[in-house]
Amino acid sequence: MKIAFDGKKAARNRAGLGNYSRFVIRAMARRFPDCSFDVYVSKRGRNALSEEFAEFPNVKVCGPTHPVLKHFPKLWEMYGIPYELNRSGADIYHGLGNELPANIGRAKRTRSVVTIHDLIFLFFPYTYSWVDRHLFNLKFRAACRRADRIVAVSECTARDIVKYYAVRKDRISVAYQGCDPRFRTRCSDVEKEEVRRRLGLPERYMLSVGTVEERKNTALIVRAMREVPDVDLVIVGRRTKYAEYVERTAAECGVSDRLHILSGVRTEDLPAVYQMAGVFVYPSRYEGFGIPLLEALCSGVPAIGAVGSCLKEAGGPASLYADPEDASDLARKINLVLSDPGLRKTMTETGLQYASLFTDDLLADRLMEIYRG
Secondary structure (H helix, E strand, O other): OEEEEEOHHHHHOOOOHHHHHHHHHHHHHHHOOOOEEEEEOOOOOHHHHHHHOOOOOOEEEEOOOOOOHHHOHHHHHHHHHHHHHHHHOOOEEEEOOOOOOOOHHHOOOOEEEEEEOOOHHHHOHHHOOHHHHHHHHHHHHHHHHHOOEEEEOOHHHHHHHHHHHOOOHHHEEEOOOOOOHHHHOOOOHHHHHHHHHHHOOOOOEEEEEOOEOHHHOHHHHHHHHHHOOOOEEEEEOOEOHHHHHHHHHHHHHOOHHHEEEEOOOOHHHHHHHHHOOOEEEOOOOOOOOOHHHHHHHHOOOOEEEEOOOOHHHHHHHHOEEEOOOOHHHHHHHHHHHHHOHHHHHHHHHHHHHHHOOOOHHHHHHHHHHHHHO
């Protein structure tokens, strides 16, 4: 079988959709060595992507060959890819980042698949510009209409697609994301202490990972800290204007000295940062899946999420879930985890068992089942 992927996000995004795209391509190439995989990307980032997948002889990074559109990368991404698919004879084209070429139907013998990650812009429209919000809506809706099959990264996202885009449920398949295998590897005490020293981490802390933005609801953790004594909060993620609100909230609550916001933390340092945390706290109001919760479980850290979204799918029965609007409820759950060694042990063991359901091979097998369906 010849499978083609949209490689734009894999080449240009170092986090988020880029991580997902690279994860899927690697998992499929490793699991199915007898299949061939073409990754389509315009000139920008092509060399780096070729190096990324150099270990896989069945992965080929392909650029534009259309005699006209190869000179116009954006137009090629929108209209030229079906030309490449017809030339290569691909069986499947998978748009990994919420979109498909506008004329994907011209690839006559190629079935099209699109992954829809979330519809955040519909739930939090004020966090997007008018242009981005409407562009995303047009792209996502069109991709759902054009695709032969839609992949949702959670049951929650699948329900949202049905509700907001009037897509039949039988056109959608759920394929859960995995996370970087490095989170399943235990760091040595020496490695952890070196990371602690270099990042200036406190001795005892709870952790939250993700962009510091309103949707992530980080200020709720800060408000909960008034009822959680003797433990710091470390937030790892890119700052937005909301980070200033989080810091103002910390000052109003008298906990500024216990708040640490770290941006630019290296990916290779994250496992140690997770593994030294007493509890992972992620009260996000809306997620497509919630990879940081899964990373915490893989790291052997008890986790607390929030009700109302898809986080129970990522955190499973091993985790606790708080009301995303109730700081006292969150504080009670944090104190419970930090003060009860038996509960921590149970949550850690059950969490590792649940995380074992999200491996590269299981994701690859699920996607191949969708491709062949």
